[in-house]
Amino acid sequence: MTANEPRRHHVGVSAFYLAGFGDPTAGGKLRVFDYKTGNHFEGPPKKICRENDFYRVEEPGVDPNLLEKIRADHEDLVAPYVKQVGTGTITNPGKEIGETLSYAALLAASNRRGLAQVANAIRNSIGAKLRAGQVQREQWEGLRAAEIRNGAAGDQWPPYDEALRGIRDRSWFPAEPKVPALISFPYAQDALLKMLQGRQWELHVTDSTTTGGFICSDSPLMWGDLEQAVAGRQQSLADHNIEITFPVSRNVALVSFPGARSSTVTAEDEQIGHINMRTLQFATRMIIHAHENFLLRRRSGSVEHGSDYFRHVAESRARGIPD
Structure with a gap:
């Protein structure tokens, strides 16, 4: 590898982060649903993170891998903290959650x-x-x-x-x-991080082997009211009266909302389904999950499995109905 080559490819989400959503009973493999093609596929984190195009700088005199290098440098710093939070055991909340939010801001800036x-x-x-x-x-x-x-x-x-x-x-x-966006990327990340700071964050924890766990996507940071967002209404991340969710691993999600307290919470099925539905609705293209039986909470309040949702999508596509 030469000095001008990126150390690794990044596509919205990176391999170290995706690894936290792997199936521990299947060697850490990931299951992926691609909205664009309607296809399902499986693979290890390093393969999955190459399935999308990644950002390149297309400016004369600028290294096309500039963003890759910026991201790689940042990830080297935050990865240990994100992984620690992903275990559900916090030893230094300010530092570990702070660096995890820094990574969430990096993803949102992309x-x-x-x-x-x-x-x-x-x-x-x-x-x-x-x-x-x-x-x-x-x-x-x-x-x-x-x-x-x-x-x-x-x-x-x-x-x-x-x-x-x-x-x-x-x-x-x-x-x-x-x-x-690549040129102003560091400024965007800095501004987004400031919007995530100064809030109370709850650590919602589950056992993915029994509940299906939390899912990930290629744009996993979700803020605001889901119905308003689906309707296309812009909601400000700077508003402290909104809900924010960020899945950290298959077993852990960070959640902030009015009335939240800095604490660790055992997530019930309804809350897991709620967080997963937010993640699913705002995927740019891909849904990434460890288990087939992950939970989704419908608008009616009912909780169903992800496999039911994917079956519905397949049937709709077969009838020519958009997802």
């Missing part, structure tokens, strides 16, 4: 729903970092060139020295970036 939450926050973050001298000249000029290539006016993104003067004397402020 999809459009997450980026839509932070468009203005990205501007503020870029401006603050520039004012504090945390943006180097080369970084700024690369961002400026990319913005202009993508249709921004030159005066919206002035040269480095002019931008530095403008931000410090308050005569100028960055516009909302037009460049691909």
Whole structure:
């Protein structure tokens, strides 16, 4: 492997995270449902995380594997904490849950729903970092060139020295970036993490071998009311009156909601089904699970198995009805 090659491929979710959703009775394999094709397949985490396209930077003079490297560096730091939280045993709550939320923010920064939450926050973050001298000249000029290539006016993104003067004397402020999400990725992750912090988080724990456990998807962080989200109504992640769910492993999910308390909770079937339905509804393309008998809570309040849902999807497709 050369210095310019990514250490591993990432597709929304990474192999170390997916491993927590593997079937322990089948060598850790994952079961996957692909919404786009309607196909089911199985495999180990390293194979599954290559099934999607991963983000590449398509900008002149920029390493196309830039995002891969940023993600790999971050994951090296947070993986031990995410794995620890995934066991359901917390020894240092502030650090372990904090780093797990950092990983959740990284995942959200990789999809459009997450980026839509932070468009203005990205501007503020870029401006603050520039004012504090945390943006180097080369970084700024690369961002400026990319913005202009993508249709921004030159005066919206002035040269480095002019931008530095403008931000410090308050005569100028960055516009909302037009460049691909990759360029502003670190700013997006930082802004999303701030929205996840300052909340009470409950650790919901189950035994997946008896309940089917929690499922994962290619966009597992879910926030807001499910029915409103399905209806296309935008909900702010910054709102402390919403519910947020993040499956950490097949046995553990982090949950925040009004009235939540920092505690470990044994999840009942209805709550497992509720969290899984949120994860399923907002998958970008793939549902990933350890067991066939995972639970889903329907709008009516009834709880069914994932196999029933997949059978319904297959029957609907056969009749030409969209999922």
